[in-house]
Amino acid sequence: MEWNEDDVTARIAEIENDRRVSLKVSGNLPDPDILITEAQLELSSSNENSEWLLEREGVISSSRGLLIKVAPKNISRALRVFNALIKAFRIRGFEFQRSNAILGKHNYEISIREKLVRVDNWKKEPTDILCLKVYSGYPTFEIYDTKNILIEERLAKVIAKVELRIEYLERTWAQNAKQQQAALAISEEKAKILLTKNDELTAFKALLKAAKRHHETKLIREYINFREKVEMKDDSLNEGLKNWIKWAHKKADWYDPITNSSDALLDEFDKESLD
Numbered sequence: 001m002e003w004n005e006d007d008v009t010a011r012i013a014e015i016e017n018d019r020r021v022s023l024k025v026s027g028n029l030p031d032p033d034i035l036i037t038e039a040q041l042e043l044s045s046s047n048e049n050s051e052w053l054l055e056r057e058g059v060i061s062s063s064r065g066l067l068i069k070v071a072p073k074n075i076s077r078a079l080r081v082f083n084a085l086i087k088a089f090r091i092r093g094f095e096f097q098r099s100n101a102i103l104g105k106h107n108y109e110i111s112i113r114e115k116l117v118r119v120d121n122w123k124k125e126p127t128d129i130l131c132l133k134v135y136s137g138y139p140t141f142e143i144y145d146t147k148n149i150l151i152e153e154r155l156a157k158v159i160a161k162v163e164l165r166i167e168y169l170e171r172t173w174a175q176n177a178k179q180q181q182a183a184l185a186i187s188e189e190k191a192k193i194l195l196t197k198n199d200e201l202t203a204f205k206a207l208l209k210a211a212k213r214h215h216e217t218k219l220i221r222e223y224i225n226f227r228e229k230v231e232m233k234d235d236s237l238n239e240g241l242k243n244w245i246k247w248a249h250k251k252a253d254w255y256d257p258i259t260n261s262s263d264a265l266l267d268e269f270d271k272e273s274l275d
Helices: 005-016 034-044 048-057 072-091 151-233 239-255
Strands: 060-062 067-070 095-097 100-103 106-118 124-135 139-144
Touching (some): 034 072, 048 060, 139 151
Parallel strands (some): 067 106
Antiparallel strands (some): 060 067, 095 100, 100 106
């Protein structure tokens, strides 16, 4: 869960006790942030779109910087709320660009709009109830004016919820990264074990093939020696047979995994498959 009410209450108290932060929304703008000045200029500019919006919904809006959409009489109030909020966010370590509170890779779009009611199919009218909306990929939360509490009295709660959500996401990402690292370590260990097993099996197969070749080489040499003895006993060991015995011993040396001798005519062939 991103936050609970006890966490929010504790963080609100911490923010309100932060002597660097002033959350008081004054009745004027003695020291407006540059974003406030830019929004004032945009809201005071009349164009076809602003005139249509004022006629159809009774509000005017700014969208190039701060996101404000309120009735003309509430422009000053919306700007004063934003001015206090921007300064508080900056003191708490955030950047504030256009209408976004930014901390590292966390980006929260903040807007102030006036609640509207429909009069007929074509026309709406403002209600004098302001809504402060915090958005990050999906509506994170909204705070409305109530009969007893205005949004400017709840700015500490806005900051508290944004900070707590960021901390929750950082914890979640850290836990996910830790779990991914653990899973990667397990995967790498399994791959290492599998590689070791495969190497072991490959080595054993090579041993088995060498043993078979060694055994077959012994049979070849035994056969050569048997032929030589038989021919000598029968006194039939002629020059041709002597050459064959010499040739056969050379082939046995080539096939023998111990001697592994070179043979100009047979080296291109695989000794295991004889292909």
